[in-house]
Amino acid sequence: MATVSLEQIRKVYPNGHVGVEEASFAIKDGELLVLVGPSGCGKTTLLRMIAGLESISSGTLRIDGHVVNDVAPKDRDVAMVFQNYALYPHMTVAENLGFGLQLRGKPKDEIARRVHDAARLLELEHRLDARPAALSGGQRQRVALGRALVREPKVFLLDEPLSNLDAKLRLNMRVELARLHRQLGTTTIYVTHDQVEAMTLGERIVVLDGGRIQQIDTPMNLYLRPANLFVAGFLGSPAMNLLRGKLHRENGWQLILPNAAFFPLGALPAQGTAVETWNGREIVLGVRPEDLQPIEPHAAALEAQVEVIEPVGNEVFLNLRFGDQRIVSRVSPQQIPASSGSLHLGFHSDRLHFFDAESGARIA
Secondary structure, eight states, X not given: OOOEXXXXXXXXXXXXXXXXXXXXXXXXXXXXXXXXXXTTSSHHHHHHHHHTSSOOSEEEEEETTEEOTTSOGGGSOEEEEOSSOOOOTTSOHHHHHHHHHHHTTOOHHHHXXXXXXXXXXXXXXXXXXXXXXXXXXXXXXXXXXXXXXXXOOSEEEEESTTTTSOXXXXXXXXXXXXHHHHHHOOEEEEEESOHHXXXXXXXXXXXXXXXXXXXXXXXXXXXXXXXXXXXXXXXXXXXXXXEEEEEEESSSEEEEOTTSOEEEEETOTTTHXXXXXXXXXXXXXXXXXXXXXXXXXXXXXXXXXEEEEEEOSSOEEEEEEETTEEEEEEEOGGGOOOSSSEEEEEOOGGGOEEEETTTOBBOO
C-alpha cells in the first residue's frame, strides 16, 4: 500500500491543448479515490500520468514520498486495469493471470500461489482452465482485475473497468469491487464518467471538468454542498433544478424569473445572512428533485404544470413546467398526480442552494 501525491500536475500536448490544469491532491494509504467527470475532462489523462503512460508537462508526482515523474511505468509498482479487458485469447484464465509474473521472472510456485489466491478472491477457481471466449463479460472483467491483483502492487489504477458491462453486471461488479477493496485495503484510484459508480464506490471523489478540478470531497458532501454550478448539475439523477433570476426581498424572499414569474423562497432561516448582500442581484437557485414535493395549495406554494410522469418502480419523476422553466420533482409511487393539470409544490428553505450567476460559485 502507498500514498500518492500530486502537486500542480499539468499536461500540455504539442498542439497547445491543456489536458490537465494544475491538479493538486493527495490519496491516503489504503483509500479508494474516484476521478469523475464528462468525456474529455482529463480524468483518464491524469490516471495515465500516475501510471507513467503519459509524460507530465509540469508539477510533481510522488508515490510513497518518492518523486516518480521520470520513473518508468514498470518501476512504479502500480497495476492498471483498462476499459477493454485486453486478455490473451489463446491463454487460459490461469495463464492470463500469471503471465505478468512470468515476465518478471517470479518462481513457478509463487506464481501458482498468487494465481490461486486471486482466483479464490474473485470466485474464478472453477474457470482457471477456460479461455476468454468461453467466459461471460463479468468473468472476463474479473480476470482483468485478477491480473492486476496477482501483481500485489502498491497502487491500483482502474480506468472505467465496468463500462463494457450491461446494467445488471455493472451493479454486481460494483459491489464486488467495493468488497475487494475492503478486503485488500490497497490504495486505489478509479476513473469513471458514471456518477452512480463514483458516489457508491468512492471514499472521496475528485470532480473534473475541462481539465480542472472543480471540487474534492466525500460523496455526500459533494451532493449536499456542491461548490459550483457544474458540480451541482453533474451529480444527481435527475439533476438539480437550476433556476436563474433576480433575488428580491419583499415580505419574504423571492426569485424573480425572466418571464416575470416568481419563485417564493420564504424566510430562508439558514441562508438568510449569506444571501442578504445579493438582494436585487442575479443568482442561480438550485433545488434537488427530492426536495420539491407536492403539497396542499397555499399562498407560498409553487404552482407548476404537469407535463410528463415517469414511474420507475420505487420512485416517480414528475417533469413539470414552471413559467418558461422545466423542473423535476422526485416523489414516491403513492404521490402520483393526475396526468395533466397543475400541481402545488413545497420545499424546505434550508435545502435550497444559491450560486453566483456570473462565476457559478456557491454563495456560502
